[in-house]
Every structure is written in C-alpha cells, then in structure tokens.
Amino acid sequence: xxxxxxxxxxxxxxxxxxxxxxxxxxxxxxxxxxxxxxxxxxxxxxxxxxxxxxxxxxxxxxxxxxxxxxxxxxxxxxxxxxxxxxxxxxxxxxxxxxxxxxxxxxxxxxxxxxxxxxxxxxxxxxxxxxxxxxxxxxxxxxxxxxxxxxxxxxxxxxxxxxxxxxxxxxxxxxxxxxxxxxxxxxxxxxxxxxxxxxxxxxxxxxxxxxxxxxxxxx
Amino acid sequence: xxxxxxxxxxxxxxxxxxxxxxxxxxxxxxxxxxxxxxxxxxxxxxxxxxxxxxxxxxxxxxxxxxxxxxxxxxxxxxxxxxxxxxxxxxxxxxxxxxxxxxxxxxxxxxxxxxxxxxxxxxxxxxxxxxxxxxxxxxxxxxxxxxxxxxxxxxxxxxxxxxxxxxxxxxxxxxxxxxxxxxxxxxxxxxxxxxxxxxxxxxxxxxxxxxxxxxxxxx
Numbered sequence: 239x240x241x242x243x244x245x246x247x248x249x250x251x252x253x254x255x256x257x258x259x260x261x262x263x264x265x266x267x268x269x270x271x272x273x274x275x276x277x278x279x280x281x282x283x284x285x286x287x288x289x290x291x292x293x294x295x296x297x298x299x300x301x302x303x304x305x306x307x308x309x310x311x312x313x314x315x316x317x318x319x320x321x322x323x324x325x326x327x328x329x330x331x332x333x334x335x336x337x338x339x340x341x342x343x344x345x346x347x348x349x350x351x352x353x354x355x356x357x358x359x360x361x362x363x364x365x366x367x368x369x370x371x372x373x374x375x376x377x378x379x380x381x382x383x384x385x386x387x388x389x390x391x392x393x394x395x396x397x398x399x400x401x402x403x404x405x406x407x408x409x410x411x412x413x414x415x416x417x418x419x420x421x422x423x424x425x426x427x428x429x430x431x432x433x434x435x436x437x438x439x440x441x442x443x444x445x446x447x448x449x450x451x452x453x454x455x456x
Numbered sequence: 457x458x459x460x461x462x463x464x465x466x467x468x469x470x471x472x473x474x475x476x477x478x479x480x481x482x483x484x485x486x487x488x489x490x491x492x493x494x495x496x497x498x499x500x501x502x503x504x505x506x507x508x509x510x511x512x513x514x515x516x517x518x519x520x521x522x523x524x525x526x527x528x529x530x531x532x533x534x535x536x537x538x539x540x541x542x543x544x545x546x547x548x549x550x551x552x553x554x555x556x557x558x559x560x561x562x563x564x565x566x567x568x569x570x571x572x573x574x575x576x577x578x579x580x581x582x583x584x585x586x587x588x589x590x591x592x593x594x595x596x597x598x599x600x601x602x603x604x605x606x607x608x609x610x611x612x613x614x615x616x617x618x619x620x621x622x623x624x625x626x627x628x629x630x631x632x633x634x635x636x637x638x639x640x641x642x643x644x645x646x647x648x649x650x651x652x653x654x655x656x657x658x659x660x661x662x663x664x665x666x667x668x669x670x671x672x673x674x
Contacts, residue, residue, distance in 0.1 A: 288603075292558075292600055292601070292603070292604040293558065293562050293597065293600050294600065295562075303547065304547045304550060304551075305551075306550055306551065306554045307554055307558070308554045308555075308557035308558050308561060308562065309557075309561075310557040310561055311550070311553050311554035311556070311557040311558075312554075314553060314557075315550050315553070329521065329522045332522060332524055332529070332533050333522075333523075333524065335529050335532060335533070336524045336525055336526045336529035336530075337526075338529070339526035339527075339528040339529040339532075339560065340510075340511065340525070340526050340529075342557065342560065342561045343526060343527075343528055343560045343561065343564070344511050344513070344526065346561070346565075347564075347565040347568065347569075350565065351565075351569060362582070362585075363581075363582065364580070364581065364582035364585075364586070367580075367582075368582070379511070382510055382511050382512065383510070385506075385510070386510040
C-alpha cells in the first residue's frame with residue numbers, strides 16, 4: 239500500500255487546498271487504499287524528508303522501493319498504473335497529459351501568485367496597485383479555459399487525471415472571488431467536487447485537520 | 457515529420473529562452489527531424505492557433521492527427537516514443553518524470569515571476585522593495601537544487617528529458633545575475649548547453665531570429 243505525506247497542521251484549516259488533496263483524490267478515483275504520514279513544517283526541511291522531496295514540500299509518495307515527489311508526477315504515476323484516469327487511446331492519452339501540464343504550468347502559476355500576494359503582501363503599500371494586475375492575469379486564464387470548456391463537462395472527453403489537477407488548481411481561487419465571475423468555471427469545479435472520490439478525499443484531509451484542532455462554529 | 461510552432465519575432469533576440477527551445481532540444485536529442493511554423497503574436501490569439509493551443513501560446517506540436525500543446529507534455533510525448541530521454545527501468549522513469557514536473561511546477565514559477573517583474577515592473581515605485589523578495593524566492597530553489605545535484609552531472613542518473621526542461625528553465629535566469637551566485641547550478645546549465653543537440657536546437661532558433669532582423673554588433 240502506498241504512503242503519502244501531508245501537512246500535520248493544514249494552513250488552510252481543512253479546506254483541502256494543499257497539494258496532497260490531488261493525490262488523495264486520484265487514489266480514491268482508482269480505488270487504491272493508501273497510508274498518510276503527517277509532517278510538520280520543521281520536519282519538511284530536515285534531511286529525512288529532504289531525501290524524499292528535494293524541495294522540502296508535501297506531498298511525497300512511497301510504494302515499495304519507489305519514492306516520488308511533485309503532485310503532478312504522482313497523479314500521472316497513479317493514472318498510468320490504474321484504469322480510470324487516462325484514456326486508453328494513444329492520442330487522447332497524450333492530450334490528457336497535455337492538460338495535466340497546462341493545469342500546473344499555465345493555470346496554476348498566476349493563481350498561486352495572486353493568492354500568495356493576498357496572503358503575504360496585503361499590508362504593503364503597493365498591494366492595492368498590484369492586486370488588479372494579478373487578478374487580470376488570472377482572469378485571462380479563466381476566460382481562455384472557459385472558452386475551451388464551452389458546454390463540455392470535462393477538459394477533453396471523459397473525466398481524467400487532468401481534471402483532478404485542474405479542479406484542485408482552480409479551488410485555490412475560492413477566497414479570491416474570481417470564480418464567481420466565471421459561472422462556467424465555477425460549475426466545472428462544482429462537478430469535480432461532487433464526485434464521490436473527491437468527497438472521500440476531502441473528508442480524509444478534513445479529518446486530519448479536525449483531529450488537530452477543536453471544531454469551530456465557522 | 458512533426459511540426460512545431462515558434463515565435464515569428466523572438467522577444468529574447470535569439471537567446472533561445474522561448475519554450476520552443478525545449479521541444480527543439482528534445483527532438484534533436486532523439487534525432488527526430490521536424491518542421492517549424494512561425495506565428496506572430498497576433499496570430500497566436502486567432503481561432504486557427506487557439507484550436508491548437510487553448511491558451512494562445514507557443515509551442516504546439518502536430519504529428520499526423522495528433523495536436524499537442526504545453527512544452528512539458530510535448531517533451532514527455534517525444535521522450536516516451538524515442539530512446540534516449542527517459543530511463544528504461546520503471547522506478548527511474550517515474551523519478552525522471554517527477555523531475556520534469558519539478559522543473560515546471562516548482563523551479564520555473566518563481567523564475568518567471570522574477571524575470572517578468574524585471575521586465576514589466578521595473579518602473580514601478582515598489583520595484584526596488586519587491587525585487588529582493590523575488591530574488592530570494594529563486595535563491596531558495598537554486599540552493600535546494602544545488603544541494604540535490606551535489607557533484608552529479610544530471611538530476612537523476614543519466615541525462616534525461618528532466619534535464620532538458622530544468623536547464624531551459626534555469627537559462628531564463630541569465631539576465632538576473634543569480635546564476636553567478638551558484639557555481640554548481642551554472643556548471644549544470646553549461647553542461648546542458650554544451651551538448652551537441654542543444655547547440656543544434658539553439659542555432660536553429662537563432663537562425664529564425666537572424667532571418668527576421670539584421671545582425672548587430674552585440
């Protein structure tokens with residue numbers, strides 16, 4: 239049974255925005271049970287964890303004598319070894335992998351830049367001036383993605399590993415208000431969140447948060 | 457023979473920092489001839505190109521009835537179909553793919569953020585204050601990468617598609633001065649640039665620039 243790592247203390251208070259969520263969801267989609275080892279922020283920068291993840295982050299993935307890092311690579315590894323997350327037809331499979339890279343290389347960076355600025359530059363003099371620029375960069379991507387999706391349910395035919403990555407990338411916008419501007423994208427995210435495998439993955443990471451913190455009214 | 461797209465007018469004046477360089481290099485490593493179709497910035501946002509690349513960028517890759525986008529996905533597609541860019545052994549192959557994602561998801565975003573700010577925010581009031589923060593984010597990644605590389609020539613054993621992506625990502629730092637602070641990383645980049653396949657790819661993209669602009673003394 240594979241073992242993944244996740245934050246011991248979730249900085250998003252159980253909203254499932256850390257990158258272990260992608261791996262949990264992919265494992266749930268293919269019905270592969272897994273163990274979770276929780277790591278503290280201090281432990282992530284220690285030699286034992288750095289041997290698994292050279293950049294000192296989560297998630298990692300260990301299965302027998304294989305150790306992997308990078309959520310995209312882990313999801314692809316799972317998708318290549320189980321049915322259900324990649325099309326069987328060769329061209330469709332390559333296109334699904336292209337969308338996996340698109341989620342992480344083209345859509346995620348401006349989203350991370352915006353949400354990081356909202357977190358760490360909110361008190362700076364320049365925040366009010368830079369915020370619209372960062373929002374507009376994300377809006378461009380959402381608009382392009384929306385045009386591509388049209389009335390389709392998923393990125394390229396059947397649900398795939400690319401949707402696992404894209405939906406989890408877009409969920410990082412939840413506190414930004416930008417999803418509300420794009421009903422088509424918001425509906426796409428909601429379709430992903432409605433999948434039973436997503437719910438199981440979400441509940442599993444929420445249980446970690448609840449076990450480490452007393453429940454609050456919010 | 458596959459056809460890729462590249463900028464009609466290289467914004468880097470032939471320094472080979474656009475993302476077609478990665479695909480050219482991978483194709484040269486495996487000895488696969490290719491055609492190039494040049495596209496203008498205006499054409500990239502037109503329906504014909506958007507049908508190939510939903511985000512209106514380069515490179516794209518067409519081969520028979522397959523059309524792909526995302527440089528990482530294209531390089532992986534090439535590496536899966538030709539010998540020389542991915543290890544044959546299963547675990548080593550998965551690790552090489554993890555490093556491909558690491559190059560694009562973990563190392564490239566702070567580099568793009570820094571170089572984009574150097575390009576478009578240089579005249580802003582906040583530039584002098586933000587620059588050190590952006591540089592430090594890149595320095596953290598370079599330091600982690602440097603620790604991982606140690607005395608090794610390549611990221612994980614033999615040269616692979618991951619090195620194609622990582623070296624091209626790091627080359628974007630050439631105007632930042634940060635490579636000079638990390639001799640180990642600079643030597644790694646130089647090793648990549650010294651490969652005959654890199655030189656052929658570099659010369660091919662430079663020829664496009666030279667054909668469109670009169671040579672200058674610089």
